[in-house]
Amino acid sequence: MKKIWVFLALILLSACQSTKVSYLNTKELQSNYPRIMAFNPRMEKGLEMHDDILKTIIEPKLKAELEAKGFQFVPAERFYEIHTQLRKAETNLFDPVTGQRDEVRSNEIWQQALQQAKAELNIDAFVYYGFSVRTARFSNDFTKMYVATWDGQEESALSDGVGAGKVLGAFFVQTNGTLPGLSVFVQFENEYGKTISFGAGGIELLAQFNNNKDVVYKDVNTVLQNHQHINIALERALLQIDNQKGKGK
Structure with a gap:
């Protein structure tokens, strides 16, 4: 530890916090x-x-x-459903040789899920x-x-x-x-x-x-x-x- x-x-x-x-x-x-969604x-x-x-x-x-x-909280369950669907549909999320997750693509999927949830649930x-x-x-x-x-x-x-x-x-x-x-x-x-x-x-x-x-x-x-x-x-x-x-x- x-x-x-x-x-x-x-x-x-080492990171600068003065910006x-x-x-x-x-x-x-x-x-x-006013309409917000909080995640885990x-x-x-x-x-x-x-x-x-x-x-x-x-x-x-x-x-x-x-x-x-x-503020009004919108439940996050639907977002996770969208995110799971997008992840399952993605064929290049993991490297076929190393098995490691593509973090860049993973983040793109997360952002895509956010945008879809915003449009569907009117989240601000x-x-x-x-x-x-x-x-x-x-x-x-x-x-x-x-x-x-x-x-x-x-x-x-x-x-x-x-x-x-x-x-x-x-x-x-x-x-x-x-x-x-x-x-x-x-x-x-x-x-x-x-x-x-x-x-x-x-x-x-x-x-x-x-x-x-x-x-x-x-x-x-x-x-x-x-x-x-x-x-x-x-x-x-x-x-x-x-x-x-x-x-x-």
């Missing part, structure tokens, strides 16, 4: 995309075994929150949600000494028992750094797979530094046992969507 998280962290921490994208806010989404949780590799938490903890709350804001947008590993940033600035922040959450970059006084001047040569943080995300997409709005809420760091300057990785199962933190993270994600600048602003 530790190797999985190290791999995920290396990939995701500014103009997303719609909740008011604009409700006005222009979209999970990153290594997090699939935790989809039960999303379905039992997040899904009911997400649906209730969005319905209270005026599709909602994905799940857990995501995000970049938490910290610095040795005196105002927030080694406090990592990401997606509205903050947590000490130092593990329990490691005080900032012990590391000043010796712990880090660099003045800032990054760690992997776990978040809940909610993403609105159109039928072509374009993201029209996005929100993420931090849950907890997945790693911290110890006295030996080593990164100590947490047990994700333990992190996800705190359902209160998960619910608060979902609220942060929805609040971020509420506060998006919106179109033309």
